[in-house]
Amino acid sequence: MTDFPRGRTAIVGAGTFGTGRAPGYSASDLAGIATARALAEAGLTLADVDGLFFCHGTDTLGGLSFAQYLGIQPKVTDNNRTGGSAFQTMVENAAYLLDAGAIDCALIAYGSNQASAAGKLVNTVQPNPYESPYRPMTPLTSYALAAQRYLHQYGARREQLGEVALAARAWAQLNPEAYARDPLSMDDYLGARPINDPFGKYDCCLVTDGGAAIVMTRTDRARDLKARPVRVLGAAAETSHREIMCMPDLTTTAARESGRRAYARAGISAADVDVVMVYDAFTINTVLFLEDLGFCPKGEGARFVEGGAIAPGGRLAVNTNGGGLSCTHPGMYGLFALIEAVRQLRGECGDRQVADAQVALAHGNGGVLSSQATVILAR
């Protein structure tokens, strides 16, 4: 494949701030502080940034607002709003622009103070007149409908979704930055307040604040910088629908296509991936994405995660920060999946470090399983 600059760009800095509760900070404050930390890690400054990739939870012109906040005049301002997958797509687009020489340094950032400001997941989309009469809890009900169909079609059980929640929590207990670190048992999971069948409380992501930022440049330049570069081997995206009624098959996502093309661009397969980060807004996500990204066959995901298989010490390390379910979920989680992948590849993960992690996959999801974007990284 020659349609992607394989390995020719790299992530050279990653920063997070306020990933639990951060009262007193605006979304731009949180993203700004994460940006300062990511640049410091790389040994770069704001003056180096000429490509800005930003998504603000509620400000539709957030990319402009954040350029102003940083006091920079970027040549490229990308205000992508494909939901939580936006950041994986930003990595793909930044790679093309960097490789073409259109920009020299890309900043990808996000911030949200939804938990402190609103106390709940802030809905940033217009109600659809063909859905709103039925009062779905958006986006939760749509994911619940996908989970119900999956359980029906493949004879899977709630306990298997519970394995995803328990694994995420067990990883979070090894991560000092994770927000939810109390022990979680299968009894706790099954006995939790029901929300939308088959989901109870622990099937659903956290509602937190948080800021995150990464810095990218060309790999030849990255070698002169402070931090160990993490190369972008491949990236690809695909959108299949917006509302759940228009998703062709609720048990198969467009991650199958984004993953297939990302692997081809990277020149690897799922078997070569040492650590996997998938956007787990709900427990069903992890099951669907492990299938669609080739870690197990379609319909086998629920069995695949049984017996602590994706928990610490299991057969595949998945969402080692605790994921959206137990680490952080400030509205759009995709960038946090990328940052955990970077930290694993640099060997910075302490008690949760996956030994000798060489290749990582970070997958983003946007809307209601609507927009899928996959990034493959290597040290």
Added chain:
Amino acid sequence: MPIQPDLEWHQHLAEGRFMLCADAATGVPFYPPRAIVPGKGSEDVVWIPASGRGTVYSSTTVYKRLPETNYNVALVDLAEGPRMMSRIEGIDPADVVIGMAVTARIEWPEGGDPFVVFVPAEGAE
């Protein structure tokens, strides 16, 4: 002139008709209504009557705290092909199952827009 999808959808329902948009050239229906044929781009869109027959593709119970009551949200595959979000009424939300045959009826709440809900089909197993 291209159709005015949202306006005409609600007008049909207000007059007691559950209608679907279809590609005028092929008769293939689609949902939700659009001014052009999805995947094709043609402006030749016509309204055709829906049979009102459908099958539950997926279904969930939305749990509410008292004094509100739990309710159903379902995806219904229409006999004509398209899938729509709706609600199955006339049955306890806990008893709605995937694969169940359902029949459409139009609901028109006071002060709101009319919309399509479904009830279990007569004589269904």
